[in-house]
Amino acid sequence: MDEQETPGTTGPTSSLGLLRWIGWAQRKAAEEWVRARDLSHEQGFVLGYLVQNPGSIQRDIAQVSRTSAASVSSLLQGLERRGLIERRTEAGDERSKRVHATPEGAELVAGFGDAMAAADETILAPLDQAERATLHALLTKITADLPQPTRS
Secondary structure: OOOOEOOOOOOEOOHHHHHHHHHHHHHHHHHHHHHOOOOOHHHHHHHHHHHHOOOEEHHHHHHHOOOOHHHHHHHHHHHHHOOOEEEEEEOOEEEEEEEEEOHHHHHHHOOHHHHHHHHHHHHHOOOOHHHHHHHHHHHHHHHOOOOOOOOO
């Protein structure tokens, strides 16, 4: 059983349970950073995606965020009302709208990568450089034959 708990401890004791605990700590740091900017996880994700992929169409956003077109439409309306994104029509194709983060939207999510690097540093703080190298080598070995994660 992978999610074993030892009486009197505060978390899982199996190796994979400990890895999930680390993942939880990373997610918690990300959620707190996004929430401090008055964004939902989904809004933060989409805004970050648009900064990286300006001019995306709604269908692409739905696909990458693994949600429905209707949900994306509602999410984009909320971001648009706050002035964080704008939709622009393509010349010659008035039906197709491209979505762009506004400068205010891009500024709001700027620094997310640095914040996550700081969270990772906090998580790895108990390890010295040699231990970090060993951990990296072991995780690389474990993941070598696993399927690569995808967003599509």
